[in-house]
Amino acid sequence: QKEVEQNSGPLSVPEGAIASLNCTYSDRGSQSFFWYRQYSGKSPELIMFIYSNGDKEDGRFTAQLNKASQYVSLLIRDSQPSDSATYLCAVSYGNNRLAFGKGNQVVVIP
């Protein structure tokens, strides 16, 4: 499988603050990038996908993609306790497969 790195440890943010998550990937040929949220004991839930360089906003979430730097990020604005979860970065590769990073745990402190 391709390499997808999410190196940051658990992220604690106060309620209402911005949470910033980063992800790098190894395959320059990847065209599609996804952020999934996974609550403990549950399966992943799609939050955002991005295909083109730049920013994509959806509600409180913004995904940023820089293909030259092989870097994708996720910003969560006005963080809420319900945002406390593990966020998985996923990158497409051959035959529509996805490679997942290890995830970043986010804890929103009320």
Added chain:
Amino acid sequence: GAVVSQHPSWVICKSGTSVKIECRSLDFQATTMFWYRQFPKQSLMLMATSNEGSKATYEQGVEKDKFLINHASLTLSTLTVTSAHPEDSSFYICSARPPWGYEQFFGPGTRLTVL
């Protein structure tokens, strides 16, 4: 839209038995479904890609004779864990790709415990 179901949600079985897990796309036809396994505190590991009407494509290191995959229709794929052993205990999750995009939608997962 884009709802994927899985059954059962959890199963406990004795070592040596076989377990079948069903994955259904409820409101769209999925030509491609995927099977993942997730161990505690680890990320998702792709096991195989399931295409309707053809043999599944397994990832390196996944035993195809142990993990039998059948994609009988555009809305149903099954994973059978044959002769299960305690080391097969894991969280098995399927996903389906809709015809309109590249994203994958996940089922709720099946937690398998082999005693």
